[in-house]
Amino acid sequence: MTSSAPRFDRGHTDDLMAFLAESPSPYHAVANAADRLEKAGFRQLDETAAWDGAAGGAFIVRGGALIAWYVPEGAEAHTPFRIVGAHTDSPNLRVKPRPDMGAHGWRQVAVETYGGTLLNTWLDRDLGLSGRLTLRDGGHRLVNVDRPLLRVPQLAIHLDRAANDGLKLDRQRHMQPIWGLGKNVREGDLIDFVAGEAEVDAGEVAGWDLMVHSVEPPAYLGRDRELVAGPRMDNLVSVHAGVAALTAVATAGKPAYIPVLAAFDHEENGSEADTGAQGPLLGTVLERSVYARGGGYEDRARAFAGTVCLSSDTGHAVHPNYAERHDPTHHPRANGGPILKVNVNQRYATDGGGRAVFAAACERAGVPWQTFVSHNDMPCGTTIGPITAARHGIRTVDIGIAILSMHSARELCGADDPHLLASAVAAFLG
Template sequence: MSSSPPRFDRGHTDDLMTFLADSPTPYHAVANAGERLEKAGFQKLDETAAWDGTSGGKYVIRGGAIIAWYVPEGAGPHTPFRIIGAHTDSPNLRVKPQPDMGAHGWRQVAVETYGGTLLNTWLDRDLGLSGRLTLRDGSHRLVSVDRPLLRVPQLAIHLDRQVNEGLKLDRQRHMQPIWGLGDDVHEGDLIRFVADEAEVPAADVAGWDLMVHALEAPAYLGRDRELLAGPRMDNLLSVHAGVAALGAVSTAGDLEFIPVLAAFDHEENGSESDTGAQGPLLGAVLERSVFARGGGYEDRARSFAGTVCLSSDTGHAVHPNYAERHDPTHHPRAGGGPILKVNVNQRYATDGSGRAVFAAACEKAGVPWQTFVSNNDMPCGTTIGPITAARHGIRTVDIGVAILSMHSARELCAADDPFLLANALVAFLK
């Protein structure tokens, strides 16, 4: 028997909008997630230090990834985990190692496209610049120039009369943003500017990981404000829901599992990094947690065998203008609750037993849910789900929230779906 449906709380969506605006890069996202978890009583651990097996909330940050977990009182070394998986990165434009360039009286910044960027959505937008600086002592400094600084100008229709018949963008020639006027390009100008914004001496900057971000703030749309538009919902929407769910269950008591949030970087380009799902970070953290509680290899094997991961990532709502691109019998609707993502070729990790786990969580939370399957004639995307299942031998289920304009600089979803997802995640972790 299902419980009563959750009462819609726009406070969750309001907070998501703040999180999106404050997290222009993966580095900002994990820093903000860590701050929220610390307010819920979690403690940041150093990977190079010894860990103990005490109960309570803990987390580690490496680059643009965060792993957080809560050990309840009485948890044994073989206690299974319940994991919410997500990713912190989004397709965008990222600054090259030698960023200063220009031509014909325009000063420009050399950028590289990251992930499956929907290029045209970055044209003619006011853009900021954000990321992290690495200093000579090995420390990092976050920076965000959150004001109009850059712009990728589109060619006027007078110079391309056929543009509305099909826009073709060259990633190298057409996507370099403008940030000033002048014929002289001076090496180091951009980094000196960014160092000044970060209030550090430019001579102390040894490296950087910088990217552009759209400045338009997240906003409610529609007659009844039932829609949410904003940047980086793929996949900070899931990261935010996971942080909220983990914080909520850490005060619940009587937990049967150890709840975990694993938010990785580099999902949009294959997850192959030390902070991506293909890397060792999650396995190392879970194993160290088992060993810190006095366990050995047998306990680790028992724990992993009983563990389940919900890989939460955004999916495709049926598009009213392109309905033929979707499977004819699976039409996830915005506002219909979270989606279960299925692909028999293992682009998603969901199987029948995983479906049962997700359905039980949604029923417990009183949350409606839907199923997503790709059109057979369309290539199916993928997530961290199959990677997590294969690398760690953990049963994994792919879920998410249905959105439009995925991989755009600005995406769209129903304003209440993030709240429904968070409620389902709380029920799953409990």
């Protein structure tokens, strides 16, 4: 493991912070990623149209998922892929189909918890509302009310003297945010308001996928500003790194492989969706790329056999207040470089061969790296890595950056690590 770490690229970290602020929902993250790809010369393809095998960059968007790839000049049908996989969703509170509710003169919004939400981090926080509206003509309209609109108020300690001895929150009763006053709750109020914010007629709205987000912007933290605090680092740090790495590799010249970014939705609730890693989306795109370049099943098999995927997601930095919760010989640290995530029970997909691939990429990039493994008495989380490996028969390596406060409304990472991750991913893709 090399120790000659370059100082972090402040421009990269500044850009990440802007990306986090501009991407309050998976749909916004995908739209912002697509905009960056288009500016780098990538073209968006329609899944229902015939694809050609032309060289250059292309991408497809489906809801909160995006898959982008770059075909070098002269690439053969059996040329293997190099994939960086990530996810666009984060744990939060999502608006229910009948959102208008209230009690005792307070107007509230009915929400459902999404993913492994750290509930207490959403209390007493200024919240906005974002996502997409589906219109009657089948189109979509993004909406982002990025100002204090909602709040989940915590019960005062005078009424819950045991709060500091063990706060217990009921997802149904205690997590419904307020957004105003009024004795009469009228069905349709929230969607009327959101439609107005999106500048569409409420009568044209046929459905919605809306969620709350903290309106506090990302910020540097600490005496020397060597940390970054912000929302949705899990896992927009990896999406941002993947976009930066893919565009850099496409701009730099002819890569030896076909580099791919696969940014899935719904990882936080198991990936079982048409836009999730358990679905066929990635395999379909890769196969269509092979066939569009004149290949057949044999070429597809050869390409997949030589393909490697980096499943990039956040991992746990050693917590100074809870060090006993970590494996005593594996203490990933902020600004120590990306982490290689290992679990012999296949909660992560890394094996010895994958470790070698990742180590070589970090060495080429001049980037330090660390290893993460869970404490034996602690259940291990999982990622899209094992899903990708099992579904597509592709060698997969689980990596990421080390953070604190994972699944909080506001997470914490080292300011060096996003740039170090992007550098390692670029070396891998190229």
